[in-house]
Amino acid sequence: VHWTETERATIETVYQKLHLDEVGREALTRLFIVYPWTTRYFKSFGDLSSSKAIASNPKVTEHGLKVMNKLTEAIHNLDHIKDLFHKLSEKHFHELHVDPQNFKLLSKCLIIVLATKLGKQLTPDVQATWEKLLSVVVAALSREYH
Amino acid sequence: GLTAADKTLIKSIWGKVEKETEAIGVEALVRLFKCFPQSKVYFDHFTDLSPSSQKLHAHAKVVLGALTKAVNHLDNITDTLHDISLVHAKKLLVDPVNFELLGHCLEVALAAHFATDFTPEVHLAIDKFLYEVEKALFETYR
Numbered sequence: 064v065h066w067t068e069t070e071r072a073t074i075e076t077v078y079q080k081l082h083l084d085e086v087g088r089e090a091l092t093r094l095f096i097v098y099p100w101t102t103r104y105f106k107s108f109g110d111l112s113s114s115k116a117i118a119s120n121p122k123v124t125e126h127g128l129k130v131m132n133k134l135t136e137a138i139h140n141l142d143h144i145k146d147l148f149h150k151l152s153e154k155h156f157h158e159l160h161v162d163p164q165n166f167k168l169l170s171k172c173l174i175i176v177l178a179t180k181l182g183k184q185l186t187p188d189v190q191a192t193w194e195k196l197l198s199v200v201v202a203a204l205s206r207e208y209h
Numbered sequence: 210g211l212t213a214a215d216k217t218l219i220k221s222i223w224g225k226v227e228k229e230t231e232a233i234g235v236e237a238l239v240r241l242f243k244c245f246p247q248s249k250v251y252f253d254h255f256t257d258l259s260p261s262s263q264k265l266h267a268h269a270k271v272v273l274g275a276l277t278k279a280v281n282h283l284d285n286i287t288d289t290l291h292d293i294s295l296v297h298a299k300k301l302l303v304d305p306v307n308f309e310l311l312g313h314c315l316e317v318a319l320a321a322h323f324a325t326d327f328t329p330e331v332h333l334a335i336d337k338f339l340y341e342v343e344k345a346l347f348e349t350y351r
Contacts, residue, residue: 092329093329093332096329096330096332096333097329097332097333097336114328114329114330171313171316174313174317175316175317175320175327175332176320178317178318178320178321178324179320179321179324180324181321182321182322182324183321185317185321187236187239187240187242187243187244188243190240190243190244190317191240191243191244194244194245
């Protein structure tokens with residue numbers, strides 16, 4: 064994957080504006096509300112049936128932060144995303160048995176959360192760069208499925 | 210299908226959309242072309258796909274006009290979009306995956322314009338609405 068200087072700068076500029084725990088929690092909240100079947104992987108989290116329940120669920124915040132921290136690693140290692148996600152890809156396939164379609168759904172939710180945070184600043188070009196970033200991460204997470 | 214609660218939420222946010230349909234329509238299309246450039250293959254005849262393109266503005270109005278009609282006929286989206294389905298299915302031969310991509314870009318535009326209104330519940334209602342629209346558009350494909 065080739066990243067231009069503009070793309071690298073765009074990714075970093077947006078990243079600096081984000082409160083990771085907030086963005087992580089809100090992305091997962093939208094995932095569970097808009098695509099409720101995704102809760103199948105989080106039965107141990109307890110009540111995920113409503114916005115209110117999810118908002119006050121500390122396990123959701125914790126997991127949201129975990130996801131965003133890994134994304135941070137990807138952002139600071141754009142040229143090595145495949146290697147970075149190798150073990151995590153194996154884990155999602157062999158251990159967690161997660162359908163990779165879920166990665167795409169979470170990506171959609173994350174972009175929408177970015178839109179609510181950035182408004183007009185999430186221009187079409189900025190969105191395109193982040194869609195590219197997330198699609199590279201999704202591909203890396205899906206790589207070890209066989 | 211769409212519940213009574215969904216319909217209320219859809220109509221509520223669409224009231225705000227109707228105040229700037231052209232702008233939101235243009236933005237959704239520009240986002241589509243930037244993020245998913247393969248969608249541009251259906252618009253070779255537009256020559257200019259920039260935000261200031263007259264043809265793009267005209268098309269945005271047509272698209273949003275059809276969606277507004279669907280919002281006003283939530284109980285019968287399939288019949289409402291029948292003719293538009295035929296155009297896409299038989300004349301334009303647009304791969305249906307593009308409806309989902311444009312739907313996503315429209316949701317991003319709504320989230321960017323109406324951050325506080327585009328709650329997870331409204332997001333769900335709009336996503337369900339756009340899915341019904343996508344189904345209606347695919348209805349005459351085969």
